[in-house]
Amino acid sequence: MSDARVSPRERLVLTAIIVQYIATGEPVASQAVARHFSHQEGLSSATIRNVMATLGESGLLEQPHTSAGRVPTAAAFRYYVEQITQPGRMAAGELSASLNAAHPVSSPLSEARREQIEESFSGVTSSNDYLERTSHVLALLSSGLGVALASSTAGQVLEHIHFSRLSVGRVLAVLVTQAGAVQDRVLALDRELSHIELETAARYLNENFRGWLIERIRAEVARRVELEQAAYRQMLSSIEELCRKGALAGDEAGPAIYVDGMANLIAAEVDRERLRQMLLALEAKQRLVELLTAYVDGRQHEVRVVVGLGQAGIDSSDQAEASQAMQNLVLIGAPARLGDSNMGTVAVIAPTRIQYQEMIQAVRYIARLSERLLEVPAD
DSSP, X not given: OOGGGSOHHHHHHHHXXXXXXXXXXXXXXXXXXXXXXXXXXXXXXXXXXXXXXXXXXXXXXXXXXXXXXXXXXXXXHHHHHHHHXXXXXXXXXXXXXXXXXXXXXXXXXXXXXXXXXXXXXXXXXXXHHHHHHHHHHHHHHHTSEEEXXXXXXXXXXXXXXXXXXXXXXXXXXXXXXXXXOEEEEXXXXXXXXXXXXXXXXXXXXXXXXXXXXXXXXXXXXXXXXHHSOHHHHHHHHHHHHHIIIIITOOSTTOOXXXXXXXXXXXXXXXXXXXXXXXXXHHSSHHHHHHHHHHHOOTTOOSOEEEEOOSSTTOOSGGGHHHHHHHTTEEEEEEEEEETTEEEEEEEEEEESOSOHHHHHHHHHXXXXXXXXXXXXXXX
């Protein structure tokens, strides 16, 4: 959306409508906007009605049903996000004092909110814990869908691996990469492995493959099974079983994804048919993976805000209705990093009527929290 298409006066009115709509969820009438600008010269009720009509013709406002009020479109929310996230796009002086007080430009995350986030992550010691906790915390903060996607193991290098027997047929694998990421997985094995077999497997992997790219290790273990003498076949067979069951998991089953807060979307949506289509679009976790992969670049450090998710991951024609429902959702996401490595992606998916500034700050804060919670060991 180009600034050239929106005059300063239109920007004032549009911002007031968006702020009020976010606060109330109800269509905004010209009289309500006029009350915000009671002391603003040149912004009478008649002028505001004319401006709202112009904004409607520009595709920034729409009139639901026969209501006298207007609601912002996805294009309006995209324009609003541009104004609040790009320095210099919207001067604080452009808003009336009452509007600024209700919704200040570039407002930082409050101390109370930071303390709430810090407390929520208490006890987190591994990347899996961090990502799982993130989905829950973001769902609570946003009243939307909290999503955290683990990065691929591609490019990660083995530092150490440890196996612990949990119960019959179940083993805990703890994998540490040279970037400092800690990944733990519970493995369901086809046959029972003794404590000594687990220790031997871990020692073999650590002594032979420390410093190897993780995706290469499983293939090499399988190759050595075929080459080694019969005396070593049993030991290597045990290691192969552990690797095959996911101790050094690659991307065959897709990266781990944690989702929390689907009930929030259900509670927020009053249109049953649109809700059905929205859930259809989101129910497959693979679609969430596609959304995060398409919109959030792990090489970047900043928060990405995308209003209207109808295009990503919707390939077949029979998904057209679901695609339309997704237009009413916004994604706010950022990569979580650990040293020079991308550990994953954290994000909120919520209705477009969301407190943008607070959630942008919260996603940014949580994404950066990974560095402090999971400290990278010094060289």
